[in-house]
Amino acid sequence: MRVHFIAIGGSAMHNLAIALHKKGFTVTGSDDHIFEPSASRLAGYGLLPAAEGWYPEKISTGLDAVILGMHARTDNPELLKAQELGLTIYSYPDYIYEQSKNKLRVVIGGSHGKTSITSMILHVLQQAGKKFDYLVGAQLDGFETMVGLTEDAPVIIIEGDEYLASPIDRRPKFHIYKANIGVISGIAWDHINVFPTFDNYTEQFKIFIETIQPSGKLIYCKTDEVLNDVVAGLETGIDKLPYALPPHVIENGITNIIYDEKIYPLQVFGEHNLLNIEAARLVCRQLDIDADAFYTAMGTFKGAARRLELVGKNDLAAIYKDFAHSPSKLKATIQAVKAQFADRELIACIELHTFSSLNEDFLAEYSGTMAQADTAIVFIDKKTFEQKKLEPYGADTVKKAFANPRLVFFDDPEQLLQYINHIKLINCNLLMMSSGNFGGLDLAEVKNKLL
Structure with missing residues (x-):
């Protein structure tokens, strides 16, 4: 079987490409941007495209299937060529x-x-x-x-x-x-x-x-x-x-x-x-x-990556990271850490990063979600507003939506890092939650500084 991936660098897409390669398929692919760890993992199996970009010449009647990733656009030149040739086009769930x-x-x-x-x-x-x-x-x-x-x-x-x-x-x-x-x-x-x-x-x-x-x-x-x-x-x-x-x-x-x-x-x-x-x-x-x-x-299950994952701990404190970004996930994760460590204070930081979480009309869904945190921090990288073409808003809007006047708000990664680096983690846990990366914050360095 010969299969070509349009947008091979996606999280699910590159894993499916590797799985089909291991199954004996002939796999090719393209993408305009391939980030880590996808690039290294594809390279390890000889599947990394020689150059980034879209190349309609890769699409031919010799292909048994074309698998289209969500990252591709409807006017993608490889997709248009596949449609022109009448090839079978699948989504990865298909x-x-x-x-x-x-x-x-x-x-x-x-x-x-x-x-x-x-x-x-x-x-x-x-x-x-x-x-x-x-x-x-x-x-x-x-x-x-x-x-x-x-x-x-x-x-x-x-x-x-x-x-x-x-x-x-x-x-x-x-x-x-x-x-x-x-x-x-x-x-x-x-x-x-x-x-x-x-x-x-x-x-x-x-x-x-x-x-x-x-x-x-x-x-x-x-x-x-x-x-x-x-x-x-x-x-x-x-x-x-x-x-x-x-x-x-x-x-x-x-x-x-x-x-x-x-x-x-x-x-x-x-x-x-x-x-x-x-x-x-x-x-x-x-x-x-x-x-x-x-x-x-x-009893031997340690959890999935970034799901209440322990970054580091000592006798008096711990730092966790979590993928939580929606209101229900945010509330459940905070409740979990507070219940597990009832005698410790909790500093909880959420990065609003997804389209839904940043949408001002949706923001009120977060009302009360951080109420159990002793210190609640919300971070939005101001560049994210620009990237997603959304109108930026500030601390007052966030505090009102979260129904938390004591909430601390940052839109600059450097200011967030300075704040976190001055935290004294004694009888206290730090919980960092995001589907992004806090504007490039290195949690390993944070751990070394605080613990």
């Missing part, structure tokens, strides 16, 4: 489905927790020695790539987000996979640039449920009121398996799950992670892994 249509497909959806739930399932299946394929949105310990495709695995575990598949396929990705087992962790409005109203956003999850195959199963969080209402209002021929918080206790800074009179210590923490664990357990139960084997394996 091609994942094409490679897995004869397998049992487990698709994890929801506004939050998708990567963590998927990672937990992969960790347990690996510990159990099961054969499986996968697609996950973060780099995991023990997994070389974020996509794994084989001929013989009977099941594939797919992180299925609700964002659009490609510039020419405006369906949410998780609609495409046709799950046999679907998971929804919760519904909290996101992607305002694509789903301008809450009802429009919620509708995507109803459609996802309707794509679950006959005699399939829906695993969902019954403590999420919006999700509970959505599930209750749908009549489908699938089994509905709800989950909630498991019995647990926090002792000496360690969260322990209690099941069948046994105690299982965990390395992760927070109520959101406990809910994620229960979703993963119900999936693994469908894959013939019992509760004892599941919870035992979870």
